[in-house]
Amino acid sequence: MSKTLVIAQHADGKLNAGVAKAVACAQKIGGDIEVLVLAKDGSSVAAEAAKLAGATKVLQLDNAANDHNLAAIVAPQIADVAKSRGATHVFGPGSTFGKDLMPRVAALLGVPQVSDVMAVHAPNKFDRPTYAGNAITTVETSASPVVATVRLASFQAVAASGSAAVEKVSSGATLPTHTTFVGLAAQKSERPDLQSAGRVVSGGRALASSDNFKIIYALADKLGAAVGASRAAVDSGYVPNDMQVGQTGKIIAPELYFAIGISGAIQHLAGIKDARTIVAINKDPEAPIFEIADFGLVGDLFQIVPELTSKL
Amino acid sequence: MKALVAVKRVVDFNVRVQVKSDGSGVVTEGVKHSMNPFDEIAMEEAMRQKEKGKITEIVAVTIGGAKCEETLRTALAFGADRAIHVKEEGEVQPLTAARALAAVFKKENPGVFLLGKQAIDDDNNQTPQMLAALLDLPQATFASKVEIGDGKAKVTREVDAGLETLEVTLPAIVSTDLRLNEPRYLKLPDIMKAKKKPIDATSLGDLGVQAAPPVKVVKTTAPAGRSKGQMLKTVDDLVAALKTKGLV
Numbered sequence: 312m313s314k315t316l317v318i319a320q321h322a323d324g325k326l327n328a329g330v331a332k333a334v335a336c337a338q339k340i341g342g343d344i345e346v347l348v349l350a351k352d353g354s355s356v357a358a359e360a361a362k363l364a365g366a367t368k369v370l371q372l373d374n375a376a377n378d379h380n381l382a383a384i385v386a387p388q389i390a391d392v393a394k395s396r397g398a399t400h401v402f403g404p405g406s407t408f409g410k411d412l413m414p415r416v417a418a419l420l421g422v423p424q425v426s427d428v429m430a431v432h433a434p435n436k437f438d439r440p441t442y443a444g445n446a447i448t449t450v451e452t453s454a455s456p457v458v459a460t461v462r463l464a465s466f467q468a469v470a471a472s473g474s475a476a477v478e479k480v481s482s483g484a485t486l487p488t489h490t491t492f493v494g495l496a497a498q499k500s501e502r503p504d505l506q507s508a509g510r511v512v513s514g515g516r517a518l519a520s521s522d523n524f525k526i527i528y529a530l531a532d533k534l535g536a537a538v539g540a541s542r543a544a545v546d547s548g549y550v551p552n553d554m555q556v557g558q559t560g561k562i563i564a565p566e567l568y569f570a571i572g573i574s575g576a577i578q579h580l581a582g583i584k585d586a587r588t589i590v591a592i593n594k595d596p597e598a599p600i601f602e603i604a605d606f607g608l609v610g611d612l613f614q615i616v617p618e619l620t621s622k623l
Numbered sequence: 624m625k626a627l628v629a630v631k632r633v634v635d636f637n638v639r640v641q642v643k644s645d646g647s648g649v650v651t652e653g654v655k656h657s658m659n660p661f662d663e664i665a666m667e668e669a670m671r672q673k674e675k676g677k678i679t680e681i682v683a684v685t686i687g688g689a690k691c692e693e694t695l696r697t698a699l700a701f702g703a704d705r706a707i708h709v710k711e712e713g714e715v716q717p718l719t720a721a722r723a724l725a726a727v728f729k730k731e732n733p734g735v736f737l738l739g740k741q742a743i744d745d746d747n748n749q750t751p752q753m754l755a756a757l758l759d760l761p762q763a764t765f766a767s768k769v770e771i772g773d774g775k776a777k778v779t780r781e782v783d784a785g786l787e788t789l790e791v792t793l794p795a796i797v798s799t800d801l802r803l804n805e806p807r808y809l810k811l812p813d814i815m816k817a818k819k820k821p822i823d824a825t826s827l828g829d830l831g832v833q834a835a836p837p838v839k840v841v842k843t844t845a846p847a848g849r850s851k852g853q854m855l856k857t858v859d860d861l862v863a864a865l866k867t868k869g870l871v
């Protein structure tokens with residue numbers, strides 16, 4: 312029987328929303344699902360993970376060295392637990408956390424990794440995007456365990472209706488001392504989280520300054536939306552890096568997406584392909600974004616956006 | 624201190640790839656190829672660290688077929704001192720690439736090994752992390768700032784929550800993100816000079832590397848397309864359309 316170990320991403324004693332999606336992917340494998348929480352003190356995270364529908368057990372591995380969940384430090388423990396639990400699959404969320412960590416786990420286990428699983432055909436057969444989502448490959452692996460990251464935009468979070476038992480585990484793996492956490496500069500925002508928001512308003516290079524982005528924020532606040540951006544807007548310093556949507560930024564799947572002053576390069580589109588409804592506002596009627604938008608409006612964003620905000 | 628830089632030849636980022644109708648892959652014949660953009664950033668970073676006096680020699684390395692020599696020439700034009708070509712005509716997946724790069728690392732003993740965070744063809748984002756695991760070395764992935772100190776480096780990383788800073792001992796594996804730097808334009812004299820720089824050829828066999836069991840690609844399909852929607856004339860039309868769809 313299959314047993315999937317799902318690695319719990321967490322911060323400040325809270326489970327990351329991506330974990331419930333990774334569990335949803337693990338459910339498609341069938342068999343047991345064990346959620347592994349590595350932390351300094353993982354009690355509150357483990358309690359939250361225990362509620363994930365479909366989880367059969369939560370493994371809590373406390374160690375002072377796990378404080379910041381650094382890949383180099385947690386990977387040997389995960390490899391160790393994967394072996395001792397007889398895991399057939401080891402899944403991590405397709406966030407920067409999972410992307411950093413899981414290949415390290417795979418290499419320690421001597422197996423390849425399947426990145427960004429978007430569909431499960433069989434326990435060893437998956438779909439994943441390549442070329443910025445312009446080609447979907449169906450891949451089959453003969454390795455065991457199957458190490459993978461889960462493309463979060465492809466799965467609906469499982470409900471918080473479960474009640475799995477929490478079991479404390481330990482690992483005898485030798486932990487490296489070559490990597491130390493110095494700090495995290497996080498943007499504190501009252502707005503919804505970009506990766507799980509139902510509505511997202513993104514601005515591009517056309518905004519031309521960080522000050523002008525206030526019209527994007529105003530529209531977002533009217534809609535209760537998260538704010539995103541194109542690479543060009545991030546590179547130009549209008550907004551911080553964690554707002555980049557696209558192939559090499561965040562891949563999102565909101566119900567409603569606004570692309571404002573964004574041309575629609577393939578790298579940007581890769582991040583929004585799963586949005587339910589896309590609205591594009593651009594002064595260039597030929598902008599590629601209109602080829603995929605459900606609703607398009609040609610014109611000057613500096614006129615359209617404030618008007619739209621006031622009329623909603 | 625020596626820097627190794629891994630560079631991969633990929634379909635140029637501007638190409639809209641076509642999936643072959645028989646599902647066997649994407650069309651790569653007759654399509655423009657370039658150095659993976661993240662690897663250009665890695666090369667640029669190596670150059671800037673060299674210009675700051677932190678690095679004395681830059682060695683570019685690739686694993687791939689004969690055509691990948693172009694990519695090594697590009698790296699040499701950026702300013703790499705020499706290059707290593709691990710010749711392999713077949714497909715090279717991340718675990719195999721990481722094994723080969725680990726073998727090269729052991730021969731060259733660099734202080735830092737720079738790679739791109741992700742090759743934009745297969746979008747795997749695995750090789751640097753696997754390489755770090757195989758060598759039991761620190762990994763600082765998705766770097767947006769690299770400060771090399773004495774036996775250590777401080778690296779700022781682009782993560783979902785913002786910017787994380789790690790301190791790692793050297794040697795370390797660093798993978799680059801978009802904001803690390805803006806790669807220079809290559810000048811003709813540098814491209815000419817690159818032609819005379821040495822490229823050492825080797826192979827997986829020479830390096831004693833066994834290819835990892837591959838993840839088999841069963842088929843490749845085009846994604847479900849989105850079709851062009853409705854062009855509206857006024858903000859009022861947009862508000863009405865959103866209301867009709869129950870979106871606002």
Ligand SMILES: Cc1cc2nc3c(=O)[nH]c(=O)nc-3n(C[C@H](O)[C@H](O)[C@H](O)COP(=O)(O)OP(=O)(O)OC[C@H]3O[C@@H](n4cnc5c(N)ncnc54)[C@H](O)[C@@H]3O)c2cc1C
Pocket residue numbers: 514515516517540541542543544555556557558559560561571572573574575576577578579582592593594595598610611612613636660661743
């Ligand atoms: C390796 C690599 C990875 C990348 N990853 C990403 C990624 O993850 N995400 C991403 O977004 N990009 C990514 N890119 C960059 C991508 O190729 C584009 O360069 C980028 O998306 C362009 O951003 P933009 O649409 O804001 O800017 P532009 O392409 O410059 O478009 C600006 C648009 O604004 C319109 N405009 C100008 N003024 C106004 C106005 N007053 N009112 C209305 N419209 C106006 C213009 O008509 C134009 O269409 C990547 C590139 C590479 C090489």
Ligand SMILES: Nc1ncnc2c1ncn2[C@@H]1O[C@H](COP(=O)(O)O)[C@@H](O)[C@H]1O
Pocket residue numbers: 629630631632659661662684685686687715717720737738739740741742743745746747748749750751
């Ligand atoms: N065949 C290869 N030759 C040289 N470098 C590679 C190769 N494959 C991967 N890399 C390096 O690893 C990075 C990440 O690649 P990937 O894990 O395939 O997304 C790339 O940006 C390169 O720096």
